[in-house]
Amino acid sequence: MLGISECHRYVRIPGHRRDRVKHAAPQQPFVYRAAAATATAPPDAARRSGRTVESGEGLVRDAQREISDIVREVAAAATAQMPESRYWAFLADRILRAMAAEGVTVWRKASATEFDICHRLGNVDFQDWTNAARQSHQCMLHEIATGAGPAVVPSTPGAADPEQPANPSPHPVAVVAIDTDMGESSGSDATYLIEVHLESGGGTVTQRGYLRFVAQMADLAGEFMRRQLIRRLRDDASLSHWIDQQFDRWSRLSDPRSVIESLADLVAEGFHLDRVAVVRRERPREVIAVSHVDQVDRHSEAVRWILQQSLQTPVDDNGCYFNPDRDVGDGDDQDASLVLDCLVRVGTSSDLALIGLRNVNHAGCAEDHRDHLIRLCRMAGIAVDIKSSATNRSVLGRWLAPSGAMHGSWYQRYRRQWMTGLGALAAIIVGAMPVPNIVTSPAVLRPQQWQSVCSPRNAVVDAIYVRHNDRVEVGDPLLTLKDETLEQQIKQLRSERLRLEAELAVETENLIHPAGDRSAARSQANSRRRVTELRIDGIDAQLEHLRSVEASLHVTAKQSGIVDAWRLRQRLIDRPVRFGEPLLKVVQLDTAWNAEAEVDQRRMGDLMLSGDLGDLSVAVSPVAQPDVRWDAAVKSIGPAIESESGSATLVQLALPDHLSISEDSSEVASRGSFDSRKPVASPARINTAGNAMASKNSISAIPHEGMPVRVRFHCGTSPLAYVLFRDAIDSVRSFWGLHFGTPKKTEAST
Template identity: 25%
Template sequence: PILVPPRETIVEQNRPTNPLSEALIVVPIRIGKRYDHLLEVIHPAGGGPTAQRGYLRFVAQMADLMSDFLRRQKLREAEANRQAVELLRENLQSVASANTIPARLHAAARACAQLLDAEQAFIACVARGNQVVATSSHATFDSRSEPALICQRLVNNVLRLDSSLLGNLLSASDRRVETHAKTSGDSGATVEGEQHLARLPEDISLLVDEICNIQGCRHLLIRRLGDHSSLLCIALWVTPPSEEIDLSSLESIGGLLGENQIYSSWQRAFRSLIGLQSGDSLTDPAVARNATITTWLTRAAMLGLLAAAALFPVNDNVSATAVLQPAHKAAYYAPASGAVEEIMVTDGQAVTQGQTLLQIHSPQLESQLDQLHSRLELARQNHDERQNQLAAGVSLSDFEVDQLESELEQLRIQQISISKQIEIYDSQLDSLVVRATQPGIVAAWELENSLLHRPVNPGDRLLQTFAPDAQWVLLISVPQRRISKVKRQAEGQEASISFSLASHPDRTFPAEISRVAQRVSSGPGGETNVVVEAVVDPSQIPLKQAGAVARATIRCGTTPAAWLLIRDAVQLVKSKIALLW
């Protein structure tokens, strides 16, 4: 310990100064062979020599305790650094030892999750349109899954709208950005930033909330695996990560996942074959010349193969959705409001004319009919009462007789009116029993599930029947841009149709085009479809169900493969030009 007197302001080499009015005790703290810290204690005035010595001994003991604490802290930090280096080594070894590209990417995602202490990590590839190529939770990964598509849209929006968000912690709870653990240089040191609230773009904030809700997390970080890497890591946490995250380990993983690790062996061979890899290492002019000749011959051969493949004739087929319907059918509709009480037939059952198909129960009609019967009974009672008064009225005046006769006439007219109303309601109740108007076969899907005890309104279609020997037609919804080709083939009797039913997807059935209807329908995306009718042999249909969905293929001859690929684009451009003119 060094005792510095009060008001000691003279600057001397290796001697501390003391501007205070009390004495100052300065104790250097040694850790190993280095003095990294100082303990400064203000020495109060007064006290004898014994007290002074005791005070100095206390200060020395405090310095020893402080030195021991700092030494143990250094040991803990060294042990933590050793464990971090060991974890990084194990993860880098697992990435480098993977045999296939998917396994290597999965190992990289798992390594990112472990090194960042994250619950989940995704790897996205910028070279593949920001597509998610791996996740830390599953070795087999579908890039079309919902979390992968959300991460892809999130990376697209971040790179397009605000690339400064890369490396920042995004929070889903309050949609805030926390500047967190940015790397400083190549040394791997971290700098803790101040947390600040910032309004994210709406597209980004919604996607952050959505992916965090799906994964059950609250915080998200997007970071490149290296300054020049085309791979990005999306890490998610339930709780905020530690304030200092060493992101330099991600650069080590990105270094192992270079271009040669992303492309497969056949892709690298193809790039080399077409000359995308330079031959600067060939120093012999003769060898270089031969290599150049070989490269150009290879390119010429590939162009020839591409030309042959482009001109190769392939089948020109038009695939479209179709619906199977009988050509002649009888439809039955609900005559009044009510609920289907009983169904007497089943799907595919043969029925005869007059056979009861189903029974509809209408509480409203029955209630109104009961009210009419009550009114009729009351009118009859009033009529009998007035009749008895008129028959027994010996002392009635002429005025009273005329009044009774007038009331009797009104009651008689009222009874007639109510009786006619009852007849109408009886006929309506009778019509609630739906009967077949002609013989046929019931064509419906699961009648009991779709109709039994279900409410119906007047005009609702209940079921339909078709004749056993009726012809069936296939209504094909052909896109309008392909209808001209179908028309030309139909006029030349060269088009053939095959279709498969959704109930029998492993079998195909033939059909023949009968006519191109004049009606159109709207398809997905607002595309206009033209209905093409095709005749189907009833004996070929295994299950006769009206409204059965089918997938039809119309064969329209052959066309060059290249034209088949670019035809839709050319027709689109032509239609745009025609609209402009």
């Protein structure tokens, strides 16, 4: 068979992996023929107008600029994350636009000698070719893919030898293999080729340039494929680890239905499916679970449709089906319907099946990760079998069975039951013992009067004049910002004003000593002088505004107090800040303090009940010094928020007035030590039981903004069982009230 390496002439691309120059007989069918020498320009070409030459050069520059933009777009797309089909469509479109070619085709190896079309664009149609022409074309693609290197293949429309590599199309083609540098160990069997159908009549230099450009596009496509492989391997490793974690999670569940419901939710989230259902295909046929749905209406039309799909969908030997149609619509998501994306058997011999549904406007990834999805369903089937075998054994029967000898006494035979009953009685007695009902929650201290210093504009912090815990008075400088843009504007306006003043002086001189027609010259000079004066007035107004803005960059204190800004210089000096960004706070000396507590909503019932009964007392302690205690009172309750631990309610607590920061305490805090001759106003106090909670010389007891504290709500006494199992008791109480409670009439219902 005539190999491509024996062709007449290949255009050589410096630096390419398989560049070479070969010669062969001119009568061979697969030949690259050099075009004739470029003819000299006609004599009248030199006499063209200069405007025509300039327009031609402009068109060339525009074409070069457009091609450079296309190359940059393709290079950027090579590093982007997108589906392969979308990338091939993008690459073919850019090559077709840059080369003005007849068509572009991206081929992918389907077998040892056959190639399939990944994407096709242009006017080339392979349907009109004969079988022999297709086979010769496939032979040509195979030769280039197996090492012949990039080539421009001339057109041989009459090629009829299926074993002879040829180009049956009516146009010469530039064919380049996409080198991914992945080798045999990469696990990828696909080899990609780019085939560009060129315009007929191009010369050697033109075709060499075309081939060089296609080779550059192939190198960028290879970079994209390498990145795609790395992403795919990383996603596979992450997905495999995620599946192993789910199996460990299933091993801790109690019943098989929980495993099935968890499987439906996990597949919907992990494989980007809009809806996932687990059905039983054998009688009794039913939909067991649907992703993110608590209750399934078994008589609805959607459930009947899912059961019908599970029975009518053909499956392979492994009990699986994946929808080969991956097209994505462009309609509205609200009006689009669901289509079957995959069907996978749960377990190896189970009658359960998982059905994945996706919106016609969405593209799921079940087909891309089919092996992982099958493995997840197999592991779920194993977990379901284990849980089913464990629950089939009767726990009550095992407990009621005699535990001792059958011929012994009644106590010996039922010793287990006796011990269980005595233990239950003891648990009831202990559970009924009254114990203090204490609710704890985290909180932070907030002052009631404080000044928040924010950046007046986008600038850079140039100087800071205060430190944390420094005392400041009204008008004291806090910090200075620097805006080089503002300074540049002021400098430009001043330069412009000087120039206009010089022009004004010249116009004044012309007004005094006019030249030529005195009346006309004076009128013109007077008009120009008025315009210059108006421009100077406008610049003065702008300078005044910019000076006011510049003055706002010198930030001063608006009230007397203590600076609250931890590590101020390390955080702000020489750092750019945005407009409105908080910089520091000035806390008023005699301000009152509040504690902002986040109370779990499940504990709010105890707080409200004890507050109505008058048994509620609140104590606040700093986290850094738990032996300090401050009494507090509930100021306000609400609103509800979402915290890290779940749903919570904000409770504002008012602390005693003696917690205000005094001048002595601020000075002591700024020095880092205390003077026994200047006692600090300490929040320590003696409680009603007479226990000393803190000493007066403790630095951590000085309140400051954002100080973490712990709040203890004393809600009276409750049984020990309720304190230990209050969540379960509240759940039972809520369930009983919703289903069996007596509804109360309200004004609206009346």
